[in-house]
Structures are given as C-alpha cells and as structure tokens.
Amino acid sequence: MLRQSVAGLGEALAALGRYGADATEVRRSDALGAVVPWADNHHWIDAAAVPVGTAAPPTGEHLPHCLWTSSGPPPGRREEPDVAMPAMALDLTVTGTEADRNEAGAVGTAELGEIGALNDLAYQQQALGPLLAAIPPGAGHGHGIRDHSGRLVSAAVALDVGSDTSVQWVVTHPDHRRRGLSAQLLQVLLAQARERGQRTATLQSSPAGFSLYQRLGFRTVGTLRAYVT
Numbered sequence: 001m002l003r004q005s006v007a008g009l010g011e012a013l014a015a016l017g018r019y020g021a022d023a024t025e026v027r028r029s030d031a032l033g034a035v036v037p038w039a040d041n042h043h044w045i046d047a048a049a050v051p052v053g054t055a056a057p058p059t060g061e062h063l064p065h066c067l068w069t070s071s072g073p074p075p076g077r078r079e080e081p082d083v084a085m086p087a088m089a090l091d092l093t094v095t096g097t098e099a100d101r102n103e104a105g106a107v108g109t110a111e112l113g114e115i116g117a118l119n120d121l122a123y124q125q126q127a128l129g130p131l132l133a134a135i136p137p138g139a140g141h142g143h144g145i146r147d148h149s150g151r152l153v154s155a156a157v158a159l160d161v162g163s164d165t166s167v168q169w170v171v172t173h174p175d176h177r178r179r180g181l182s183a184q185l186l187q188v189l190l191a192q193a194r195e196r197g198q199r200t201a202t203l204q205s206s207p208a209g210f211s212l213y214q215r216l217g218f219r220t221v222g223t224l225r226a227y228v229t
C-alpha cells in the first residue's frame with residue numbers, strides 16, 4: 001500500500017498545480033506534483049512525489065523545490081531529514097465501526113478553500129487557502145466540524161485515487177485540539193469512503209497525527225523522504 005500512499009500524495013500535489021493560480025501541474029512518469037513559484041520554499045506545496053519503483057528525475061529540468069521519494073536520493077538534491085514522513089495505510093475492506101460515530105451529525109461537509117484556510121492558520125502561512133479554493137467542487141470530499149457559531153474548527157479532505165482514498169490536509173484549530181475532533185471526523189471520512197466502495201485509505205503522517213492515525217487502524221507502510229534543491 002506504499003504505492004497508493006505515494007500516488008495519493010502525488011495526486012494531491014498535482015491538484016494544487018492543475019487548478020491553482022500561477023501554478024503548474026507536474027505529471028510525468030517519474031514525478032507527480034506541482035511547481036508553485038510563489039511558494040518555492042514550501043516542501044508540501046512546491047513539491048512532487050516520485051512513484052514507487054521509479055528512479056527519481058535528474059536535475060536541471062522544470063521540477064519543484066521538493067521531491068518526496070521512498071527510494072534512493074534524487075541526484076543533485078540534499079535531504080531534509082527532519083521532515084521525513086511515515087506513509088500509512090488502512091484496509092477498508094475489513095469491517096469498521098466508524099459509521100456509528102457521527103454523533104449528533106457533528107461532522108458535515110466543508111469547502112476545500114475553507115479547509116485550506118484552516119491549514120494556513122495552523123501552519124501560520126497563507127498558501128493553501130487560495131490553492132484549495134481553486135480545486136473544483138467534486139474533485140475532493142471536504143469534511144468538517146464547526147463550533148456553535150459555524151466556524152470551521154476541524155477538517156480533512158478525502159481524495160479518491162482509484163480504489164484508494166488519500167486523506168489530506170487534516171487539521172484542527174489550535175484552540176480545539178486534544179478533544180477528539182480529528183478522531184471523530186476521520187472516522188466519518190473513512191466510513192463514507194468505505195460506503196463509496198473504496199478499498200484502502202492512505203496518508204502521510206505529521207508527528208502530531210501519528211498516534212491518532214495508529215489508533216484509527218492505520219499502519220506504517222514506508223517512509224517518504226524530502227529532497228530539496
């Protein structure tokens with residue numbers, strides 16, 4: 001399932017490049033992602049994933065700042081070891097109990113642009129809001145939990161890539177963390193992916209999310225390392 005996890009990351013990045021303003025999709029056999037010149041030091045925006053089993057592209061071509069790969073180092077780039085990410089996967093064909101967990105309908109839909117804006121707030125940046133807002137409705141499933149005033153406080157996007165659902169841009173507002181919001185939201189996201197007939201779910205974990213994802217049943221299937229120019 002490492003292959004699916006890496007493909008999911010690549011498709012998520014490629015969507016930023018395909019629809020984002022002043023951004024370009026990178027879609028080639030050895031790299032899938034985006035060139036975003038105005039975010040050219042950002043490892044998760046101006047970035048591409050190298051498909052599993054593929055040799056990384058050589059330097060000197062129109063490629064993003066960061067290449068993510070689970071195999072050997074791309075030539076001419078240096079590793080950023082501190083940001084390496086576990087690739088994680090979950091078999092959705094094993095019956096889960098998630099469908100019962102949308103207590104009082106707390107988990108609803110959210111637009112991708114507002115999910116991007118919440119990520120920007122969490123990471124103290126301004127980049128994902130406009131990039132995700134440009135992705136057309138229907139290209140991804142946005143899930144969210146709101147406070148009593150309707151403000152989005154926890155969110156994630158499910159991107160279906162073949163029979164895999166790639167879980168991306170998972171975030172909870174800093175004032176609302178450690179209350180189980182992400183756990184509840186992801187259980188509903190996974191239940192809905194299963195209902196759509198998806199067979200696996202994959203993601204790439206930050207340190208903050210790792211034990212949460214493990215508790216939901218995700219297992220580490222490899223490591224994605226970042227190589228930058």
Ligand SMILES: CC(C)(COP(=O)(O)OP(=O)(O)OC[C@H]1O[C@@H](n2cnc3c(N)ncnc32)[C@H](O)[C@@H]1OP(=O)(O)O)[C@@H](O)C(=O)NCCC(=O)NCCS
Nearest residue numbers: 170171172177178179180181182183205206208209211212
């Ligand atoms: C990672 C992140 C999304 C988690 O969101 P969250 O809503 O706080 O998640 P949860 O509350 O479901 O779980 C987080 C922790 O709180 C704990 N928790 C949940 N309810 C709790 C409660 N009532 N009391 C105390 N702790 C609680 C969970 O057990 C979990 O602990 P662990 O990390 O030690 O396993 C959030 O920290 C975040 O936005 N981080 C920055 C962005 C990021 O890293 N996103 C993930 C990208 S892959």
